[in-house]
Amino acid sequence: MSDQAGPGDAYPDADRAAVEDDPPPSARVSLSRDRIVAAALDFIDANGLPGLTMRRLGEQLGVEAMALYRYVPSKEDLLDAVVERLVADVHDDEVVLDSPRDGWQDFLQRLAHGVRRMALAHPKAFPLVASRPAEAPWLRPPLRSLQVVETFLSGLVEEGFTDEAAIQGYRAYTSFLLGHLLLEVAVHGADVGPLDVLDDQTGDPGVSDYPTVSRLRSSLSEDHSAVEFEEALEALLDRMTVARNEHLGD
Numbered sequence: 001m002s003d004q005a006g007p008g009d010a011y012p013d014a015d016r017a018a019v020e021d022d023p024p025p026s027a028r029v030s031l032s033r034d035r036i037v038a039a040a041l042d043f044i045d046a047n048g049l050p051g052l053t054m055r056r057l058g059e060q061l062g063v064e065a066m067a068l069y070r071y072v073p074s075k076e077d078l079l080d081a082v083v084e085r086l087v088a089d090v091h092d093d094e095v096v097l098d099s100p101r102d103g104w105q106d107f108l109q110r111l112a113h114g115v116r117r118m119a120l121a122h123p124k125a126f127p128l129v130a131s132r133p134a135e136a137p138w139l140r141p142p143l144r145s146l147q148v149v150e151t152f153l154s155g156l157v158e159e160g161f162t163d164e165a166a167i168q169g170y171r172a173y174t175s176f177l178l179g180h181l182l183l184e185v186a187v188h189g190a191d192v193g194p195l196d197v198l199d200d201q202t203g204d205p206g207v208s209d210y211p212t213v214s215r216l217r218s219s220l221s222e223d224h225s226a227v228e229f230e231e232a233l234e235a236l237l238d239r240m241t242v243a244r245n246e247h248l249g250d
Helices: 033-047 054-061 075-092 104-121 126-131 146-158 163-187 211-215 225-248
Strands: none
Touching (some): 033 054, 054 075, 075 104, 075 126, 075 146, 104 126, 104 146, 104 163, 126 163, 146 163, 146 211
């Protein structure tokens, strides 16, 4: 499949004017959680994550900061809501499928392009997807949504993958996406320095609603980072060897 950049290539302008220069919204438009979250994402796109405060967001919306807390109890809740919105963009991408139609490779290619479009549409916000577990902290970025991971795993199982192979595929796939996209968004102004990581959450985040994720939860929570790094490096070297031999044969 060709690289489907599409709308994701419309990168936010790093030199866009500060929000204080933008005209205030109409006073006739009432506040809502969705409107506040959308404004927060717009702010991050234009100014970056470090500058986001409830006061500045209130100024962008033409209200006092205290008015926001009726809809978003804290900045932490606001940032989680931004992550949920970004992940929802992937789920709603018209190219991303709910299940394989033309094989698992096509299925995963479509999902990868959907995640990439989201990341490139919001490069300064994308590091939040890497650092803030919106649902279950043991799910790996950038596929933080239980719904997206359920679709991923069940799709592979439907295509003949064993549970172990599906989990290994999930780990390799997320490692590839996260590493590649963090490097890519950094080029477009994202702050990928020390990330704003929440403490590990406890309890059941509604996993029982997602049967495949629930069944594989214990295995999903295992840490294989060191092994994955070595395997990814070996695979990269193998590809480089093939490319080198091809050029030597020209």
